[in-house]
Amino acid sequence: MRIVKTGTAGTLESSDVMITVRSNGTDGVQIALQSIVEKQFGKQIRATIEDTLKSMSIDHAYIDVKDQGALDCAITARLVSAVYRAAGIEKIDWEAL
Amino acid sequence: MDRTRLRRSMLYVPGNNAGMIRDAAIYHSDSIMFDLEDSVAYRQKDAARMLVFQNLRTLDFEGIETVVRINGLDTPYGREDIRAMVKARPDIIRLPKTDCAQDVQEVEKLIEIEERKNGMPVGTIGMMAAIESPLGVINAYSIATSSDRLIGIAIGAEDYVTAMKTARSASGVEILYARSAIVTAARAAGICAFDTVYSDLNNEEGFEAEVRLIKQLGFDGKSIISPRQIKLVHDVFAPNGKEIAFAERVIEAIEEAKAKGSGVIAVNGKMIDKPIVERAISTLERADAAGLRDYSSPAEGVLHA
Structure with a gap:
């Protein structure tokens, strides 16, 4: 999947996360994380994001994450939505998820 | 698919609200209904669908029945909702604005295609249909008998009263015929009947009167918009x-x-x-x-x- 524009999904409400995905050329995956639970769960949040990107074959992207204590499944959901929006693809490959 | 389980309270949870989805199970309503339809803005339909999908596949809802209200097939979202939700495997897919048996059968065909695609036994996902128009009320029995997957039919009052050129009142007289028609059709078909929501959260007296009325009419339970409404519904439905x-x-x-x-x-x-x-x-x-x-x-x- 190719990132062609900026895509954002999620909200800044409690238990949610707002994720913005944009192209960064060929600089690999860069994650800027702000989280109310960063001390406790920062590593896990980064791992969830990296694993999800890998499963979607995204090797290069800048990911801005503003987390309000979202569960892993909500982080995955918001990231996948943001990536699809950034790729300009409306039809989701549900079989691959 | 369990046709006989207790369904007194069906808690609405907006599909794009991560916090409410996370907490939905802790209140112990009989069913939780994740909404992809009216509570979700058009521009957020994709994000809500993905959020509900990931949550359904991950969270343990502690045996509470999971229901997803999809968008109608007359919208650009309904088919995609079915593709995603069959894979996410809620207990029930709920159709909005059902006017006739064909509406149910069209959705059923699509559910079956997705069940086969996902290697699930055909019939795994149950269905329920919300009737929200005068035509739907007239067709209530043919809707209620339109599919073996149907576990129940529900009345959605807001669109109905608008179509009837009236408005909701405290007594509910304007929907008495529709309620009676729907509960009678459900009983004749041997499936459940669910009442519409009561949206004035601060009027507990009015809410209790309405729950007592629908219990007396024979409904199995009620759609509710807040966890605060669960206890009262369960109390009213509890036998003495x-x-x-x-x-x-x-x-x-x-x-x-x-x-x-x-x-x-x-x-x-x-x-x-x-x-x-x-x-x-x-x-x-x-x-x-x-x-x-x-x-x-x-x-x-x-x-x-």
């Missing part, structure tokens, strides 16, 4: 001590009659026939759900003997 005692005596008498090979059964001098037995079983189920039965009594275990 006299009803529980009578139901236990009915079941005891049935067991005794079976043991003796006797055909005619009476309790307190009143002949007990099939409808009374069915009512007794339903009473005891509701009493069990409300934790109201005394299992030190001799009737213990009779129901399951």
